[in-house]
Amino acid sequence: MHYITFLYETTREEWLSSADSIELRGYNPCTWASSEFSDLQLPVNALAYNICPTSRDIYLDRVINQETEQTWERYKGRVIDKIYKLIHKECKEYASTSTASDFDLYNYLTGKSDTILDVAKDRYKDVLKKIPQLPAGPDVTRFDEALKKIVLFEALVTAARMNFELARMQAANPEHIFQEYFEFNTDFKLAARHQGFTPPATPDFIYRHKVMGDIKSGKWHQFMEYTVVAYALAFEEHTGDDMDFGVILHVDLPQSRLVPAHYHTDLIFLDDKKREKFFALRDRKLQIVADESDPGTPATKDECNPECPFLSSCWDA
Ligand code: SF4
Numbered sequence: 001m002h003y004i005t006f007l008y009e010t011t012r013e014e015w016l017s018s019a020d021s022i023e024l025r026g027y028n029p030c031t032w033a034s035s036e037f038s039d040l041q042l043p044v045n046a047l048a049y050n051i052c053p054t055s056r057d058i059y060l061d062r063v064i065n066q067e068t069e070q071t072w073e074r075y076k077g078r079v080i081d082k083i084y085k086l087i088h089k090e091c092k093e094y095a096s097t098s099t100a101s102d103f104d105l106y107n108y109l110t111g112k113s114d115t116i117l118d119v120a121k122d123r124y125k126d127v128l129k130k131i132p133q134l135p136a137g138p139d140v141t142r143f144d145e146a147l148k149k150i151v152l153f154e155a156l157v158t159a160a161r162m163n164f165e166l167a168r169m170q171a172a173n174p175e176h177i178f179q180e181y182f183e184f185n186t187d188f189k190l191a192a193r194h195q196g197f198t199p200p201a202t203p204d205f206i207y208r209h210k211v212m213g214d215i216k217s218g219k220w221h222q223f224m225e226y227t228v229v230a231y232a233l234a235f236e237e238h239t240g241d242d243m244d245f246g247v248i249l250h251v252d253l254p255q256s257r258l259v260p261a262h263y264h265t266d267l268i269f270l271d272d273k274k275r276e277k278f279f280a281l282r283d284r285k286l287q288i289v290a291d292e293s294d295p296g297t298p299a300t301k302d303e304c305n306p307e308c309p310f311l312s313s314c315w316d317a
Pocket of ligand 1: 051052053054055056057060296297298303304305308309310311312314315
């Protein structure tokens with residue numbers, strides 16, 4: 001997650017002059033959901049998840065409350081999310097209690113690796129128990145090993161940035177440097193009823209009050225961008241401030257690398273076009289739930305995303 005600081009510093013300039021072009025801000029009433037849905041709010045993730053060509057997923061999920069099975073992929077995603085938040089917390093605490101003369105974040109964090117992974121896995125042990133079919137033992141072991149790459153990479157990136165600043169300042173304070181370069185808020189709670197979101201909307205992270213962040217793993221989908229658009233709108237409704245950028249920290253852990261792969265992670269400028277696309281999706285989904293109307297399946301199963309959790313409900317029932 002701290003990798004985002006480098007992305008922000010190197011790429012935001014090219015977009016800054018375009019920020020004034022955004023008109024569809026979350027605090028602007030023209031972006032709010034229709035008043036006919038004023039009593040209806042749905043979670044950001046349910047509204048932003050554009051897996052289905054007909055949006056039948058929202059009908060199954062929210063109208064007939066069709067349950068979906070826990071999966072190994074979902075468990076892995078939750079553990080990965082948690083690891084990033086724990087790493088940030090550890091770094092912040094370490095920076096606030098160390099001095100320039102004893103600062104050694106890299107060794108501190110890598111020394112905490114096993115503890116961080118255990119805490120994250122323990123947090124979701126109940127989810128693990130509900131997965132009907134766990135992968136073979138070697139796959140589970142491989143996942144455990146791969147998680148260590150996240151801690152190693154974050155330790156390298158964070159320590160490098162911190163040490164760069166420490167090296168060029170005579171009177172250096174690690175806590176102040178950390179606050180300046182790694183200002184991530186992972187506990188923001190947003191109330192955005194007009195956008196149609198169930199309160200509180202809780203984004204994975206907000207960087208410097210400037211970048212809305214979401215952590216995703218598993219196969220990359222372009223529609224993942226809807227999530228940061230939605231949270232940016234929620235932020236704007238909640239605070240009255242502008243949110244121009246989003247980022248999906250997409251985490252892949254290939255065996256061929258010693259570090260995580262973030263191939264799809266870029267700073268995204270949240271222009272009006274992206275916002276309009278989200279409004280169309282949000283309003284379609286709110287309408288389906290308000291009317292309790294089944295939009296039906298596409299003509300063939302081939303048009304469905306093989307990762308959709310409702311495949312058996314739609315096609316094998
Ligand atoms: S299985 Fe197909 S029709 Fe059913 S919710 Fe998923 S994508 Fe939509």
